[in-house]
Amino acid sequence: MSEVPVDLACELLVQSLPAWRVAGRVQHSRDGAIVICGALKDIRIDPASSDPMFRWMVTIDGRKRWAISLVGVLRQVREALDPGYAANRVRVALTPLVPY
Amino acid sequence: MRTDLIPISILTGFLGSGKTTILAHLLRRRGFSRTAVIINEFGEVGLDHELVEASEDSFIELKTGCLCCKIRTDLAQTVQDMLQRRDEGNCSPFDRIVIETSGLADPAPILQTLMTDTSIAGRVMLGGVVTTVDTVTGATTLEQEDISQKQVAVADRIVLTKLDLNGPAQPVLLRRLAELNAGAPVLSADRGKIDSQCLFSAGLYDPHVRSLNVNSWLAEDRRSHARHDADIQTYTIVRKEPIRAITLTLFLETLAEHCGADLLRLKGIVNIAERPDRPAVIHGVQHVFHAPAWLKDWPSDNRSSRIVFITRRVPQRWVEALFEAIGAEVAGVSVESKRRAAV
Numbered sequence: 001m002s003e004v005p006v007d008l009a010c011e012l013l014v015q016s017l018p019a020w021r022v023a024g025r026v027q028h029s030r031d032g033a034i035v036i037c038g039a040l041k042d043i044r045i046d047p048a049s050s051d052p053m054f055r056w057m058v059t060i061d062g063r064k065r066w067a068i069s070l071v072g073v074l075r076q077v078r079e080a081l082d083p084g085y086a087a088n089r090v091r092v093a094l095t096p097l098v099p100y
Numbered sequence: 101m102r103t104d105l106i107p108i109s110i111l112t113g114f115l116g117s118g119k120t121t122i123l124a125h126l127l128r129r130r131g132f133s134r135t136a137v138i139i140n141e142f143g144e145v146g147l148d149h150e151l152v153e154a155s156e157d158s159f160i161e162l163k164t165g166c167l168c169c170k171i172r173t174d175l176a177q178t179v180q181d182m183l184q185r186r187d188e189g190n191c192s193p194f195d196r197i198v199i200e201t202s203g204l205a206d207p208a209p210i211l212q213t214l215m216t217d218t219s220i221a222g223r224v225m226l227g228g229v230v231t232t233v234d235t236v237t238g239a240t241t242l243e244q245e246d247i248s249q250k251q252v253a254v255a256d257r258i259v260l261t262k263l264d265l266n267g268p269a270q271p272v273l274l275r276r277l278a279e280l281n282a283g284a285p286v287l288s289a290d291r292g293k294i295d296s297q298c299l300f301s302a303g304l305y306d307p308h309v310r311s312l313n314v315n316s317w318l319a320e321d322r323r324s325h326a327r328h329d330a331d332i333q334t335y336t337i338v339r340k341e342p343i344r345a346i347t348l349t350l351f352l353e354t355l356a357e358h359c360g361a362d363l364l365r366l367k368g369i370v371n372i373a374e375r376p377d378r379p380a381v382i383h384g385v386q387h388v389f390h391a392p393a394w395l396k397d398w399p400s401d402n403r404s405s406r407i408v409f410i411t412r413r414v415p416q417r418w419v420e421a422l423f424e425a426i427g428a429e430v431a432g433v434s435v436e437s438k439r440r441a442a443v
Contacts, residue, residue, distance in 0.1 A: 008428050012418075012422060012425040014421075015415065015417050015418040016418060019358075019414065019415050019418035021413075055429070069429055071426070074358070074422075075357070086360075088358075088360035088361075088386075088387040089356070089357070090356045090357075090387055090388075091387060091388045092391055093215035093388055093390040093391065094221030095214060095215050095221050095222075096225055097305075097381060097393040098304060098381070098393045099105045
C-alpha cells in the first residue's frame with residue numbers, strides 16, 4: 001500500500017482540477033482507487049501495493065503507467081487533462097538572498 | 101559577511117504614477133548620492149531621464165524596449181558595465197543601484213534576471229521592490245490594468261503619490277491595495293519627497309544596519325485582507341511542526357512546475373526538521389528560487405514555519421492540499437525505510 005493516505009491524495013486531486021481550471025470530478029472508488037470522470041480522459045489512480053519504488057499506478061484511457069510519487073501522479077494527470085500545459089522547471093538563483 | 105555585494109532595488113509603478121518625480125527628489129539628497137540609476141524608457145523619445153538630474157556617469161537610460169520582455173540581457177549587460185566602471189574608478193563610486201522600470205513593465209522578469217544572470221552573479225543582491233501608486237487615478241488603473249496589479253502585488257513598499265492633487269487616499273484605493281498586498285507598508289510621497297531610508301530598506305537585508313529584517317520582510321501578520329475571489333491573492337501557510345528538507349524541496353518544485361508565472365512571489369521562514377536551530381529563509385519569483393539562506397538564530401520565539409504566497413489564480417486550498425500530501429508521502433517513505441532496514 002502507498003504510504004500516502006489515499007484521502008490526502010484524493011483531496012489533492014479534488015483541489016487540483018479547479019486550480020488547473022479543467023473540468024472533471026474526482027471520486028473514491030469502492031476498491032480504494034481514485035477515479036477522475038467527466039474529464040477529457042478517463043483516469044484511475046491506484047495505490048501500488050507492494051512495489052517499494054513505484055507507489056502509484058496511473059491508468060489513463062486504459063493505458064497504465066507507474067508513478068514514483070504523488071508529484072509524478074500530478075504531472076501525469078495534468079498532462080492528460082490540460083493539453084496546453086507546459087511544465088516549468090525550477091531555476092536556482094545565482095545571486096545570494098543575503099550577503100553571507 | 102560579504103560587504104561588497106551591491107543591492108539593486110526596483111522602482112516600479114504604472115504610467116504617470118510618479119516614479120520619476122520621486123527619483124528626481126531622491127537624487128538631490130546627500131544620503132542618496134552613492135546611487136547609480138538605470139531608467140528604462142519605452143518609446144521613441146525618452147523623457148524621464150531629462151527630468152532626473154544625476155551625474156552622467158552614474159546614470160544610464162535604457163530605451164530599446166521594455167525591460168521585462170525585450171531587453172533583459174541588456175539590463176544585465178548594463179549592470180555589468182556599471183560595475184566594471186566602478187571597479188576601474190571610471191565613475192562616481194556607488195554602493196546601490198536603482199532601476200526605474202517603464203510604467204508598463206512586469207517586475208517579475210526583471211527580478212528573475214537579477215537573480216539568475218551569470219554575468220552579474222556574485223556582485224549584486226536583490227534590494228526591495230518599491231511601487232508607486234497615483235491616488236488620483238490609481239483605483240481605476242488597478243481595476244483596468246493587470247500589470248498595475250502585479251506591480252502592487254510584488255512590492256515590498258507601496259508609495260502613494262499625487263496626494264497634493266487629490267487629498268488623502270480614498271478608502272476604495274487603500275482597500276484595493278490591502279487586497280492585493282497587505283504585507284507591504286504604504287508610504288506617502290509629498291510632491292515626490294520621501295525618506296529614502298524607509299524606501300530602500302525594503303529588502304530582506306538592510307545594508308544600513310547590516311542586519312536582516314525577516315519579520316518585516318515577511319509581514320505575514322499584516323496579510324489578512326486577501327479577497328478570496330480576486331485573481332491576485334496573498335496568503336500564508338503556517339506549520340508548527342518542523343518540515344523535512346525533502347518535503348520543502350518537492351513542494352517548491354511542484355509549485356514551480358504547476359504554477360509557473362502565476363506564482364508571483366513567495367517568501368518564507370522555515371523550520372527544517374534536520375536543522376531546527378537554524379531557520380531557512382526562502383524566496384522565489386515565479387519558477388526562480390534563491391538557495392535558502394540559513395540564519396544563525398530564530399528572529400523571535402515564534403519557531404513556526406511561515407510561507408507567504410502572492411499568487412494569481414492559485415487557490416490556497418490547492419497549495420495546502422499539496423503541502424499535506426507531499427509531507428505525508430515523505431513521512432510514509434521514511435517510516436517504511438526504517439521498517440525495511442530493521443527487517
